Amino acid sequence: MQPRLDPFTVFMDLRTGLLDPLPVVAERRLGDMRGLYAGEAEPADQLVYRVLSIPVPELNSEIQCSTTILEPGLVGDEYFMTKGHFHAVRDRSEIYIGLAGEGRLLLATEDGRHRLEPLRAGTVNYIPGGWAHRSINVGSDPLVFFAAYVGDAGHDYETIEGRGFPVRVVRGETGPTVVINQRYRR
Ligand code: PAN
Numbered sequence: 001m002q003p004r005l006d007p008f009t010v011f012m013d014l015r016t017g018l019l020d021p022l023p024v025v026a027e028r029r030l031g032d033m034r035g036l037y038a039g040e041a042e043p044a045d046q047l048v049y050r051v052l053s054i055p056v057p058e059l060n061s062e063i064q065c066s067t068t069i070l071e072p073g074l075v076g077d078e079y080f081m082t083k084g085h086f087h088a089v090r091d092r093s094e095i096y097i098g099l100a101g102e103g104r105l106l107l108a109t110e111d112g113r114h115r116l117e118p119l120r121a122g123t124v125n126y127i128p129g130g131w132a133h134r135s136i137n138v139g140s141d142p143l144v145f146f147a148a149y150v151g152d153a154g155h156d157y158e159t160i161e162g163r164g165f166p167v168r169v170v171r172g173e174t175g176p177t178v179v180i181n182q183r184y185r186r
């Protein structure tokens, strides 16, 4: 076969997740996350996370790679988190490699099962197809992780915007606490 791409190398700072050369950066602010938190997502311009993506074609022959830098913070008592998504092609899997900070990875199936996994420096999370996933920063420093996933996976945000995850992770008296999401609809 004729190779589609030439080899290339990107340098990553393993503590900050920053990539050199700096690839495509997407920013998510509280104003982009209305309806996902139980409380009011204010102020709208508050930065919550950045995703630095290495651009490759969205084909199942490729591997999409990115780092996510998720700021510490709270909306009410709910920790800053990513929007969360199913992959548009449902069976596409992914791995996360934790680089810095203290987090949780919340996963859920379409039939309402959920799991909470650790996400911190040294964790390798395997996210099988069919599991929606959201990362949550429960610490006081940025949560940084590297993600690699099947190139044609795509992102379905609408399903989570419509139904939510079965649980939320909130700051409790003794630390991060899992509570039922009252707005969850299966
Ligand atoms: C990650 C996520 C990233 C941001 O690269 O896209 O952490 O989270 P949201 O996409 O939910 O806003 C990934 O899981 N890609 O498939």
Ligand code: ZN
Residues within 6 Å of the ligand: 085, 087, 094, 133, 149
């Ligand atoms: Zn994903």
